[in-house]
Amino acid sequence: MKTMSTISNLALVVAAVGFSSLAFANAPKSSPAAIKEGGPLFATNCASCHGDKGDGKGAAAAGGAMKPADLTTFKSTSQKLFDTITKGKKDTMMPGFDYLAEKDRWAIAFYVESLSKKAKK
């Protein structure tokens, strides 16, 4: 069954390549410059729901039909934030932003991370 094992090896390689492109072995690190870049991107893409300050009180949420997360108290890691920004949150109105450049999604993740760090605990 040489063919079978070649095929399954191939499937493994394809899976591994697909996975590594998602998992980012070399995830970028936060920096003041990246956080600063994330601010306007957050304002454009997220503030309508999550609010200018990220407190979950955006105009689109005013009717009460949805409750976007309060990101000023949301505890997470930049990697998890990046994944949520990329894919959205299942079964909620939180959309995915996989069409934004990877660099921009990281900048937003760092910005959001900085919001909860600033919050008084």
Ligand code: HEC
């Ligand atoms: C259309 C409205 C909308 C937009 C635009 C939006 N969100 Fe959300 N977001 C939501 C809702 C609704 C939830 C779900 C809250 C819940 O858990 O019930 C959510 C949840 C989240 C969460 C928490 C995920 C979790 O695991 O609980 C994060 C982080 C988040 N949003 C970040 C962002 C960022 C960053 C952007 C911009 C790139 C953004 N959102 C844009 C509506 C939105």
